[in-house]
Amino acid sequence: MTRAQIILVRLALLALVLGAWEVLPRTGTINPLLLPPLSDVLATLANLIGRSSVQEAVAVTAMEVVVAFIIAVPLGAAAGILIAESEYLGQVFKPMLFYVFSIPKSIFLPMFILVFGIGFEQKVAYAAFTTAFVVLMSATAAVESVRPDHVLVARSFGATRAQILRRIYVPSMLPILLETLRIAMIFNFTGVMIAEMYASRTGIGHLIANWGENFQMPQLFAGVIVLSAVAILFNEAVRALEEQCSTWRT
């Protein structure tokens, strides 16, 4: 199949899903109270986007996501590299971290509320906490993917420590690290959402949770659309960064 054909099929599938969303509630096949027709949801969405309270909520959520990401990635990466590189630190912390990694992080949410309240800091702290773990684990794997024979070859050619780091470690680790960024963003966004839905005064997560509790289905679905748009935007931003790095790599 040509690329054009594949795109055509994709669009057809999308149209089918959206069409069903419109038609099925209207015909009563699906209860419109549970799934309002697409046109109703879009009308609500247009209305909501105009409201300053919603705009503010989106801005707050986006800010939380960005700040948490900026904190979590270097922190997790540094910790992961230290643990992988230092035999001592690795032996001390590795088992501990692997056990903690297996625990669902959301059970720590009440503790974060006690320490940070239910504002901006708590969202950032909780999301950064969950994300740093993912980055840490991947960074460890990335360091372990550096082949000792490559390091030995570089040393035999008289490479300095800095050169080994830049010329061997970085390119060896890059594929895993780039992949990590995207996965980290997904975890990061999820962390912010969970924190917002659990206890908050603003943010998209908070709005969606409220609408759900109050059975305001058009608003709820409009919120989901907004949230999806923001999440896809972030994912694409990280992917653009990834592509930037891979062109540099070659």
Next chain:
Amino acid sequence: MQHLANLTDVRGRAGESAIEVDRLSHVYAGPDGGVPALVDISMSVGKGRFVVIVGPSGCGKTSLLMMMAGLRRQTEGTLLCHGRPILDPDPERVGVIFQEASLFPWLSTLDNIEFPLSLRGTPREERRGRSQAMLSLVGLEGFGHRYPHELSGGMKQRVSIARGLVQDPPVLLMDEPFAALDEQTRMTMGHELLRIWSTTRKTVVFITHSLTEAVYLGDEVLVMSARPGRLIDHIEVTLPRPRTYEMMATDVFGRLRDRIWQQIRKTA
């Protein structure tokens, strides 16, 4: 075979040595005073000579090579290369070629060959010129822009040899460079190596556990015992240069190979 250079002038004059090892011993740290790996090794490699070290696996021959390369420090004894001690890797004096080709998968063939030069900040045009020259020396013209995953095992090892030669070090250390290759490729590569050696006039220290390879390639063969490694025999390979595959069927070749085998067997 005519293309092989006349090798008499390649061999250095007597007494001029590229590598001088004097009462070298090595003990791996551990409980009860550690594990002895190398015991009282003394040897001398003449300039331009092709010296092969054979020994059973685990005899410490790789350790010895790592020390000659400045990648590992012996616990006792001295090691001189062109009259100066070897304390750290010095690519100006010594090039190392490892068992695995160990090419960097993120670099093209040419960039791999240029890697040692790029560490020293050699200008780009000069780098390209030298890596192209090395590429044709190892017979891989036209593969400069390929990536390692696009090359066969033998080709990778050729690139690795080119990378080791690009800085033109007078000494080449080779740690079982063809061990990971299949028998046929191995034979061809051995032959290729002799051709490259005859044109570049390097001193070569070549490690192997293949007796045939040792006799076929070397001017001299040093035999090491099983762990802890000592030198137990020093054999002059009397076969003329250039070497041919037909020599493998001769009595001289058989006797030399048998002598090495008997020595190794005694200590195993």
